[in-house]
Amino acid sequence: MDYIQVSFSFEQIEEYQQDLLVGQLAEIGFDSFVDSTKGFDAFIIADQFEETKLKEVVEELDFAVRYEAQEIAPQNWNEEWEKNFSxxxxxxxxxxxxxxxxxxxxxxxxxxIDPKMAFGTGHHQTTTMMMQYVLETDVTDASVLDMGAGTAILGILAAKRGAKDIVAIDYDExxxxxxxxxxxxxxxxxxxxLHGSKEVIPQTTFDIILANINRNILLDQIESYTAVLKNGGLILFSGFYETPDLDIIKSHAExxxxxxxxxxxxxxWVAAKxxxx
Structure with missing residues (x-):
């Protein structure tokens, strides 16, 4: 599978501005991000890359950014992780x-974790917060659904903490x-x-659902999650911002x-229970 690497560089940028840009890139298909000396590199499957969408995102920013796109061979990813993954x-x-x-x-x-091109090493704030929630939650003998699982780090942690069974789902092969x-x-x-999205969720029931994706996908899939969540069951959401996303998620979830x-x-970034x- 071929990937496009887009290297972003900045004269000056605040951390929250970079987080906002990463979130917007995720919404147009970018699925992995690696810090660099001048900014960060973003990765997207080659046949999903549309430069017109990228230009629209960049043009709407209120800070200066430069970017350069190039096609890369998938095997280069492991070298990048070995250099950047502590x-x-x-x-x-x-x-x-x-x-x-x-x-x-x-x-x-x-x-x-051997991340390759999959999201979820714990380094991103959303994954860190979700892991903190799993560590704080009694998951003993629980059935767990991990949506947008990436590396399955959340499901693996749940298993190590005594979960009975875990289903990890991601649309990316x-x-x-x-x-x-x-x-x-x-x-x-x-x-x-399981390979897919909400359509492959098993028709069973779960005690706990973990969903670290992004706001738009969560809004689309919340109905599917609640259909398989037991009464009294727990959902942990992340992948969105406090303003305005949290209130939007709350309203839809209700x-x-x-x-x-x-x-x-x-x-x-926010994670919510x-x-x-």
Missing amino acids: PLIISDNCYVRATFHEPQPQYQYEIV VCYLSAIENAKLNAIENLVS QYGLVYQNHKKMGD FVKK
Whole structure:
């Protein structure tokens, strides 16, 4: 699978401005982002790349940005991750590392991730907050649905914390395969990876749903989630901003019997907890 790499550079940019740009790029199909010395690189499957949409995003920005697009071979991605992916500690008891890092058995939970082109290493604020929620939540014997699973890092953490079974779903074939590989790397046998979107959600019921995607996809899929969530079940959402997205998500969720509980915030990004009435 061929990818387009778009390298963004800035004379001056605030962190929140970069986060907003990343969010807008995600909405037009970019699925992976790597920091660089002058800005960041964004990646998109070649046949999904439309430069007219990219130009529209850039033209609407209120800060100066330069970009350069080039087609890259998929195997270059691993080299990029090895240069940029450092180990990560979440909530003092969860250690996330790549296959090329040394184990750290002193941590209660250790997750090994080979990300390739899949989103979800814990480094992005949305993934970090979702992992914090999973670490705070009793998932023992729970059935878990991980939507937009990426590397399946959230589902893997849930499994390590005692979840009974996990279904990880992603529309990107690279993510679907990455979830299978990462489950094996972590000796997780009760995680099933499915390729697709809301149409492949099993017609069963779940105790917990994890959905770290983006606002527009969440709004489209909330009805599908609540249809398979048990009464009293928990949904954790992320992939959107506090303003104006959180109120929009709350309002839409209420239509389907989801009651807002609380939310976390890192930078401008938010993760929110809802319970089904």
